[in-house]
Amino acid sequence: MTETVLVIDDAADVRALLSVALKDAGYRVVEAANGPDGLETYHAHQPDLILLDIGLGSMDGLEVCRQLRAVSSAPIIFLTSRSDEVDQLVGFAAGGDDYITKPFSAKVVVARVNSMLRRQLRMAPEERTRFEVGPLALDLESRTARLNGEPIHLTRTEFDLLTCLMENPERVCTRESLLTRVWGEWYGDSHVVEVHMSRLRNKITSAGGPKVGAVVRGVGWRLGVEA
């Protein structure tokens, strides 16, 4: 089945370029020029991935991302002229999965889209689709996470990180292994792992769960939850 990518950018020329590049790579593309239209287009087409410009008009990309995250776990890649680390962190905090700084090459954007959409295949071990450790449970087929039987809403990145930790709770996952498994090809700051791990931990503890992602200094992280 052809996967659909939603491009939300107020620059018509950039939208047109991305549309050509993504269609050339075999994707179906839908477009929107501003935040409200982007949300409407999301609901109409249920895309598999969203490319979202941060610098939109009255409703900026961060707000669009927050609203999308309330209803969707589809990966969101921010497009922006802002390269500051602070802006990247704000983008991740809003629920973004990846970040591409303008000016970009269309080829790089397509590669990142490919990588993000193939991630789910990489993430799914053939032999196991369910993991349970203590109060936490993951179902890879339905992509659902539960805490004490109650669903918790995780972004795709948070879900994939938790999967890595829960596959073998005693194993330490290095930064490199997490970057490779969760992000695939990652060109940005490797501290992205800390940012998303922290968000995952906060989401679970604020729902009354245990503190996941125990730091093994100088090596990486392990689940840190008793079975």
Place this chain on the structure above:
Amino acid sequence: MPADPGDAEPQESPAVAAFLAERRADVLRRAIETLETCSTADLAGEAHRLAGTLGVFGLDEASAAARALMAAARSGPSPDMSRELAATLEVLRGNAASLQGRGPG
């Protein structure tokens, strides 16, 4: 000798490279129109948007000029802003003339 604006996209697919070559002159023309007509209040925002678009279309010098204009325009009208506006328009017109001289393809 400086490279021509938008010299070949060696890494892009043929479809994308053709699109970039076909659209580049229009992108420059619209950028010039935008900067000639936009209000002082909108200048920083428009320059920001243009810096991204021009760069994505491989117009690196024009993108850098727009970025410098954005920085100058952020603090409001000033001689520096006027200077950067004139400099950016000069780069854009130079790029447009260079592309026109080169002709299609």
